[in-house]
Amino acid sequence: GAVVSQHPSRVICKSGTSVKIECRSLDFQATTMFWYRQFPKQSLMLMATSNEGSKATYEQGVEKDKFLINHASLTLSTLTVTSAHPEDSSFYICSAKGLAGGQETQYFGPGTRLLVL
Amino acid sequence: GENVEQHPSTLSVQEGDSAVIKCTYSDSASNYFPWYKQELGKRPQLIIDIRSNVGEKKDQRIAVTLNKTAKHFSLHITETQPEDSAVYFCAASIPPGNQFYFGTGTSLTVIP
Numbered sequence: 001g002a003v004v005s006q007h008p009s010r011v012i013c014k015s016g017t018s019v020k021i022e023c024r025s026l027d028f029q030a031t032t033m034f035w036y037r038q039f040p041k042q043s044l045m046l047m048a049t050s051n052e053g054s055k056a057t058y059e060q061g062v063e064k065d066k067f068l069i070n071h072a073s074l075t076l077s078t079l080t081v082t083s084a085h086p087e088d089s090s091f092y093i094c095s096a097k098g099l100a101g102g103q104e105t106q107y108f109g110p111g112t113r114l115l116v117l
Numbered sequence: 118g119e120n121v122e123q124h125p126s127t128l129s130v131q132e133g134d135s136a137v138i139k140c141t142y143s144d145s146a147s148n149y150f151p152w153y154k155q156e157l158g159k160r161p162q163l164i165i166d167i168r169s170n171v172g173e174k175k176d177q178r179i180a181v182t183l184n185k186t187a188k189h190f191s192l193h194i195t196e197t198q199p200e201d202s203a204v205y206f207c208a209a210s211i212p213p214g215n216q217f218y219f220g221t222g223t224s225l226t227v228i229p
Contacts, residue, residue: 034216043206044161044219059118093160097215105151106217108160 002098003027006109013084014117021079021112023094029074030096038091050077084116119144121209123220130197131228138223140207141189149210150190154203197227
């Protein structure tokens with residue numbers, strides 16, 4: 001159980017275009033999802049907390065108009081990178097809150113590798 | 118927000134030896150500390166976790182200890198195997214939002 005999917009797994013786009021990444025919890029409902037970005041050989045940096053039915057909470061330094069988050073249902077959150085630039089190239093990973101052994105934890109999606117040319 | 122530090126950044130051990138990774142956190146309100154293993158290009162996988170009301174937890178070859186007073190926690194892997202080679206991340210979670218703040222990672226190499 002507790003499977004999280006992400007789509008697409010890989011995307012290449014031109015500078016100035018927008019890219020949407022989907023995160024789905026497949027076998028459980030997730031009222032809260034999280035979005036991270038990870039540069040090569042670095043740690044996961046929390047970008048924002050996505051709450052179903054309400055606005056996302058962004059971490060300090062993350063532009064909310066640049067990274068649009070929508071959590072439209074209990075199983076789907078989307079991250080849209082607007083007007084992407086080469087410096088937005090990164091590995092984007094979502095996670096969803098779920099239960100493991102009766103305790104709440106986070107389950108990660110497989111990640112989306114974004115390359116902006 | 119929370120600040121999590123992790124050491125060492127790289128660690129090489131001989132197969133069969135033990136490996137220890139240490140993390141410290143800054144916010145005493147943190148109450149949940151998971152450890153993740155991430156292989157190259159893949160998602161982080163939860164390997165063990167501990168909550169602030171427990172001092173130690175063990176799962177086969179993996180154990181985690183927590184010292185709330187000193188605000189540090191450690192991952193212990195015994196009888197290491199080549200397949201343990203990966204990057205390991207610690208994290209601390211703060212209520213009520215329970216966001217995870219990750220350490221900088223430790224690249225573990227187990228030499229056969």
